[in-house]
Amino acid sequence: ADFDRPGMDRVRDLVAAGGVDVVMANRWDRLGRASAIEYILEPEFAEHGTTLEALDVPTGDTPANRLHRRTMSSFAEYEREVIADRMRRGRLNKARDGRLIPYTWPHYGFRFVTRYVGNRRERYYEVDPEQMAVVRRIHEMIALEGRSLHGVADELERLDIRTARGGKRWDMRVVKTCITEDVYRPHTREELERFVQAGQMRREVADRLEPGERVGISWYGRRKVSTYKVREGGEIKKRTKSTPRPESDHIAVPAPDSGLDPELIDAARAVVAGNQRTVKVHDRTWELGGGIMFCGTCGRRMATHTPSYKRKSGATVWRFYYRCPEGVRWNYECPNRKNRRAEKVEAEVWDFVVGLLTRPETVLAGLDELIEQEWARLRRAPLGEERALADRLALLDRRRDGFLELAADGYYDRTQLDAKLKEVDGIRATVERELETVRTRGERLTELRRARDEWGGGELMWFRHMAGGDPRGATPEERVRVYRRLRLRVEAHEDGSLTASGVFGEGVEIVCGGNRDSLCFPYKRRGCAP
Incomplete structure (x- = not known):
């Protein structure tokens, strides 16, 4: 062109x-x-x-x-x-039509096979047992052993396991893709109904599944990719730019069953959901960085702050703080402007977690209470509620089409038609919001039940054997692993209090004797040394 x-x-x-x-x-x-x-x-x-x-x-x-x-x-x-x-x-x-669109490279754990349907040549996915065993091991390391994405990549390299293209180095993004891609999670016929209702899969494609058969989902059309040319060093090279498409444009294509346990996959996804890298500054692991500690006022992630000063001897001393990034801007967009001494806050949070996990009945009681609350918010089972709302949306669509047909036949003028359509569209928007709320609550209920089964099934044994039987001597990396498994979220408030949320409940206050001492304004703004 x-x-x-x-x-x-x-x-x-x-x-x-x-x-x-x-x-x-x-x-x-x-x-x-x-x-x-x-x-x-x-x-x-x-x-x-x-x-x-x-x-x-x-x-x-x-x-x-x-x-x-x-x-x-x-x-x-x-x-x-x-x-x-x-x-x-x-x-x-x-x-x-439910046929796979072959890319240059298949998903790790699958391979392309060629078949002929009449005179038409088709390429299909087939499970690669050797690679799929590696994918299963990745899920186990994340969900059961609490390893980070970087730790999983290091372990795969240590075992000399090659990537899909034969490389030696594993990228953390590839490891995360093995967890988040729906092609690895088996779906039943009932679970495909959600894609049919959303218009992402034709009903005749979903009806091809036999009773009890499970399939993965390979997505098509999630991103729009455009190609352009650039000149680098006198050579013409192609570059691509991708932009996300609306979710309504995504198409779910059935793929072979990976053979993985859906509960294992869901557990691994829960661990990496919103995952952030562990923060390291000055050879120090910030245990509450990377999306664990948040500002209780504006909701932003707490940033790290490392001021320093020189002693008379000439030695440089560093201080480590957590602070809200909005509270230190020139216009003070957030009133929460206190700095928290990192060592003291981290010790308080860890003491709280140790005390919590040495009493597992507290975690189970909190989960039971949350499950009861979610059930109380649902008028019926989540799947039945979704179907009822989906039927209501279909009825509104038929009603809208009916108004258009009446207007075409001359029964409504333009003003009357606009009023009718505005009424129907307003109702539809309300129903769509309700449907999204029901789906979110259903997912939340499923996650809570899975967590209840996990913590009620002896999942705390690994914690009791940590650091040679003394959890208080755990390394910062081990503490971060515990926080990830608890889905811990710590919020720091203006009055100096700390609250924690996770699988044990929401808004639990962290009470420590030295709470006030963990609050400190930076010495440079106070005009004095720490």
Whole structure:
């Protein structure tokens, strides 16, 4: 579509060097599928005494021949757009029909196999047992052993396990993809109903599943990818830019059952949900960084602050604080401007967690209370509530179509039609919000039940054996692992109090004797040394 191509560059360089009388192409559209040929190439070649010809267009610089070439250029440009649209629609229809769109590389744990359906050649996914065992091991390290994504990548490299392309180095993003991609999580026929109701899967595709059969989901159309060219070091290279598409445009394509346990996958996903890297500054692990400690006023993540001062001996002393990033801006967007001494706050939070986990009945009682609260908010089972709301949306759609048909038959004028449609659209927006709320509560209820089964099934044994039987001597990295498994969220409030939320409950106050001492304004703003 453009002339920024290596082959075209060589031709233009030869013409510019002189001595070229004619540039001949097999077909006119091989020069470029753009109508700009007569505005760019022909004038450029004419300056050097070179003519541009093709075997499928008449020769000679006559008005009729120029019109013919101009028509061929316009048709080539039109044909390029038609081909691109035809390819796009073909892939879209193939995905909607439940057929896999093969990419350059399959998901790790799968491999491509070629089959023939009549005269049509199709590529399908097939489980690679050796690689899928690695995927299962990744989930176990995250969900059961509490390892970080970086720790999993290091372990895979230590075991000399190769990536999908045969590389030695494992990227943490690839490890996370093995956990978050739906192609690894088996779905039952009932679970596919959610995709059918959302318009992401055709009902006839979902009905192909046999009773008891499970499939993974390979998503198509989640991002729009555009390709452009750049010049680097005299070479033309392609770059891509991707933007997310609306969720309504996503298409769920069935994939083979990975054989993994859905509960194991859900547990691993819960661990990495909102996962942030553990913060390390000055060779110090910030135990409450990376999305554990938040400002109780504005909700922002607490940032780290490391001021220093020099003693008379010339030694530099560092101080470590947590503070709200909004509370220290010039306009003080958040009134919570206190700095928390990191050592004291971290000790208080760890003492709270140790005291909590040495009494597992507290965790179980909190989970039971949260489960009862979620059930009380639901009028019926989550799946039944979703179906009822989905049926209501379908009824509103039929009602809207009915108003349009009446208006087309002349029973409503424009003003009456607009009023009716506005009423229906307002009701639909309310129902959609309610449907989203029900889905969120259903997911929350499922997560709480899974956590209740996990903590009630002896999951605390690993904690009791930590640090040689003394959890208070755990390393900062071990403490972070505990916080991740508890889904701990600590909030620091203006009055100096700390509250904690997690699988044990929400808004639990952390009471420590030295709470006030953990609060300290930075000494530079106070005008004194710490």
